[in-house]
Amino acid sequence: MKRYSLLMLVLCAVLVGSKALVVYSGQQDKTSDQFRKQYIKNFRRTMLNTTVGDAMMLRILVESMKAKRGIEVGSATGFGAINMGIGFERTGGHLYTLEIDPGMVKACRENLKKVGLEKTVTCIEGDALKTLPTLKGKFDFVFIDALKRDYFKYLKLIEPKLKPGAVIVGDNVIRSAGAMKDFLDYIQESPDYDTVIIRASMEKNDGMSISYKIR
Numbered sequence: 001m002k003r004y005s006l007l008m009l010v011l012c013a014v015l016v017g018s019k020a021l022v023v024y025s026g027q028q029d030k031t032s033d034q035f036r037k038q039y040i041k042n043f044r045r046t047m048l049n050t051t052v053g054d055a056m057m058l059r060i061l062v063e064s065m066k067a068k069r070g071i072e073v074g075s076a077t078g079f080g081a082i083n084m085g086i087g088f089e090r091t092g093g094h095l096y097t098l099e100i101d102p103g104m105v106k107a108c109r110e111n112l113k114k115v116g117l118e119k120t121v122t123c124i125e126g127d128a129l130k131t132l133p134t135l136k137g138k139f140d141f142v143f144i145d146a147l148k149r150d151y152f153k154y155l156k157l158i159e160p161k162l163k164p165g166a167v168i169v170g171d172n173v174i175r176s177a178g179a180m181k182d183f184l185d186y187i188q189e190s191p192d193y194d195t196v197i198i199r200a201s202m203e204k205n206d207g208m209s210i211s212y213k214i215r
Helices: 002-016 018-025 033-041 052-064 079-091 102-114 128-134 148-161 181-189
Strands: 069-073 094-099 121-125 139-144 162-171 193-198 208-213
Touching (some): 052 162, 079 102, 148 181
Parallel strands (some): 069 094
Antiparallel strands (some): 193 208
16 A cells, blocks of 8 residues: 555656656746746735736737837836836847836846846836936837926937837826926827827826827
């Protein structure tokens, strides 16, 4: 009986194979969809992080337009960067996320590393008004979620780097519309952009602007 039980255990171990060894050793594949999905579900978000629904919308935008080079202004602890980073990993692209707070930068980089996205997403420390001009090349995706009164300044620094067909997303454009009036007036009235205001999530009772650069 004991021999039979031992034989069954051996057979089960062989059938499970390497998966059994991974579970036993406590190792997990941080690049797997299952691990990342659970990590995102358990992510300790703050009020500075984007909502779950908005973050997924950003990822879908990145993937659907096959974006290759993106900029996020305002990393916080990296919840949005992780979601967009998954999209950029799938398109073979790269995201630069900019954050002024050193503590947030540290947390963002740690979170990106925990899900294996440190090579796809680069977190840059410093005031975006100073770091944006240092970014070289052209970009086709932008997400702005930092100091509301500076949205227009961020856009004007990024604009010369945008490819035709680029998508620009601005966060909190409903509840903070007054603070970013110059940004909203420009992005909605300029003949160079098609813009719509949407709500992808009701968690903060707010919304985002999505603009397509025509030329």
